[in-house]
Amino acid sequence: MRIDGEHRFELPRSLVWTHLQSPASLRRAIPGCTDFDEVAPQTWELAADVGIGPVRGTFTGRVELRDREPEDRYTLVASARGRPGGGSGEAAIELADDGGGTHLRYRADVTVRGAVARVGSRLLAASARTMARQFFDAIEEVASEATERGAAR
């Protein structure tokens, strides 16, 4: 399934990039994340409580950031499995200056299986966009807090 979307940050591109690549920020921003451990460079294993429509559960998975071209683009490769099924996907993420802020665009290809596919697939795109928005909002919040702390110092 193809899921595309975009997001605007009220922050400069370099700052957005830094937090999108920072394990500490990712851990805070990934919705429902309960565990987040680095297992290789730019690669983490994680656990998260996620709900897609009526399908809810704890998923364990792996996230890797690849093809990084700092402040311009990177690819996020993820897979997850849990009792309600699982899935995997790749998202191409691009950043661009947008006035004083940053414009982010993502194009993801996702495959799912198990109850997520059987019951949740009709709701998958909407759920994924919601989770993406939560994630980017959280990144923005984390980045803003960090900037404020830096400014206060």
Add this chain to the structure above:
Amino acid sequence: MTMQATPGRLVGQRVRRREDPRLVKGRGNYVDDMKLPGMLHLAFTRSDVAHGIIRSIDTSAAQAMPGVELVLTGAQLAEMIPPMPVATPFPAPDHHSVTPDRVRYVGEPVAVVVATDRYLAADAADAIVVDIEELPAVVDPERAMSGDPAVIHDAFENNLAVPLAPAGTGVNPATLEVEDESALNEAFEQADVVISQRILSQRLVPNAMEPRGVIARFEPGNDELTVWSTTQNPHIARTLLAAILGMGQHQVRVIAPDVGGGFGSKINVYGEDFVAAAISRRLGLPVKWIEDRSEAFMTTIHGRDVLCYLDLAATGEGKILAVKMRLIADIGAYEMVLTAAIPTLVAFMISGVYDIGVVRCDLTEVFTNKMPTDAYRGAGRPEGIYFLERGIDMLAARLEMDPAELRRRNFIQPEQFPYTTAGGMVYDSGEYERALDTALANAGWEQMKADRDAARAEGRLVGLGLSFYTEICGFGPSAAMPSVGLWEHASVSVERDGKVRATTGVSAHGQGHETTFAQMLADEFSIPMDDITIVHGDTGQVRGGTGTFGSRSQVVGGTALLLAASKVQDKMRRFAAPMLELQPADLSFSGGMIGPSGREETGVAFADVAAFAYVPIPLPPDTEPGLSEEAFWEPEGFTWPFGCYISQVEIDRDTGELELQRFVGVDDCGNVVNPLIVAGQIHGGIAQGVGQAMTEEAVYDEESGQLVTASFMDYAIPRARDLPRFELDHTVTPSPLNPLGVKGIGEAGTIGSTPSIVNAAVDALSGFGVEHIDMMLRPEKLWRLIQGGDA
């Protein structure tokens, strides 16, 4: 013998179903209601990918969970149970109850958990970690036929399960070579009009109200296995269970208690049944498995999924010269008991009710990464009639002819029966024009057309659809299914108090045998229905049987019952004769008495004869004590009921939503034992046919092979508000092939309704140049046609 169904006291009456108070008050007894001491529960771990090789299965976490008694993988089970049986003459790949090495559809079982509680078992099944190396999946049968991107069974090149089926037309059954086509080619060359259309009868989920379930209890003390099952045919289940478990049929008893619908999906014995039996035998304890709704969507057989390339040749006056169907049946990943046989029934329907000189049908059956298909209400006949009746309506549109008139010009005439079709089917009886005229009159056809045209002039999208079906019923002679046999068995015992206990080998799961068969016996013996018990669904009590499917219960089971009753009547006459000092041949049954014909009231009471039969002092010569007889019966040919359905639909121009506004039906199933039950069968059948036309479609994702319509959120069965009041009537053309003159009615509504509705929808959109619409008729598809795009 009194071999006639009319004019009895109860036969022909709208007698209410005796089983309903029990069923609607929650006093029924279904498999899941039963609890046996020490009973354990099964849950299956299933593949969540469509195609792949099992690399490893880690059961350690499941085995450590509380209440878990046993965990077995497919590889371990394959050492206990051989591959599952197939009852068709075609080569079939090994199909294990639980796959040992490779998964081929989403939902295929890979391991089983045995636990003290259903929920513990389910949790443990979830905790089993299956590592599968994914292979590409293929769900489009035409793509699968290229062998790319997947070959599902190594021994079946290009996924061809049955490359070319000898389906009765055009293919030599011995050599499988195509026979002379010159007559066919000639017909198409002579034709003024040729209709060609690709038509799909889409995949459906049967959705019986009660999912599948099984309890198996092996008793180590006497080596006997009892299986309570949601089966439609306990005797076939007994045969297959005994064979697979390596037991004798005398050691296996199968009981079908109350069963909540089947529609063909409960003919099969499934892997879960064999696993339950094998595990009970291994543990010496009873085990239970009950399917959940999600499993029912994924892993109970699906129906239909047959694609037809139709070519129809006709003259300018509308005389059909030839019909050609090239069929591609998508049978899913494996063959179940009747999987490969069902699409061959499509070919048998190719002539419909029409006198067609040349017919030709090629059938190819293809494996894909989906749940196997098998019999679903109508089983092959809905597909065949739908393809043909769509073609006839396309011809009517092309010729600008009234679709009723076009059909009338091609009907087989009453004097042509018994009629042999160009494909070799022998029709028993029919009077099609009478049914058509009754339907047209009841509908007010001419007025309907005028009203439609008036509505169109206002810009409303109103359409009329007509269909005319026949179907193969009353299965049948055993030659039609040599692997099983298609006779039926019945026994009738009059107990010493004059009460009657009868058994039948046909196993009701919604058909009302306890009522119709009691009506018949009440008439034969002239005693109250309350004095009669009909026993079915237990191989321990019912000595023989085949089962309820193919609209055969009344035809085959009913006739066997009548024959057994006749034998008991003969014997009662022999006991009554010395009591009355008359000859047996002079005696009849009436008003609870047995006496001289016409003056039965001067005879002896039915119950007194029964009492005498069990204490016969003196015993009449050449007569055994007691009153218990049995009969086997097998018909010499199929019965062919028929009927005409007329639909009126309106499509909302802005939303594409289709409303079924009127539905007029005339069915002819020969003599009718209980009009209320016949109407019920037709109502349910129409509802399921409406479902296929308007709301139902099982969809697998093209790339991943995931079933994406796996719940009632995404798979819509019709609701009451989708259905208009059905305006039903019937004609009676008795079958000459059984003494009851009955033909069968269980599947008719499903077969005739679907083409009638689609024909109406196409008619409604004819102004947009629409000639055909593939089902189901969802609003989005219709809206796009209205907007001028492709469906």
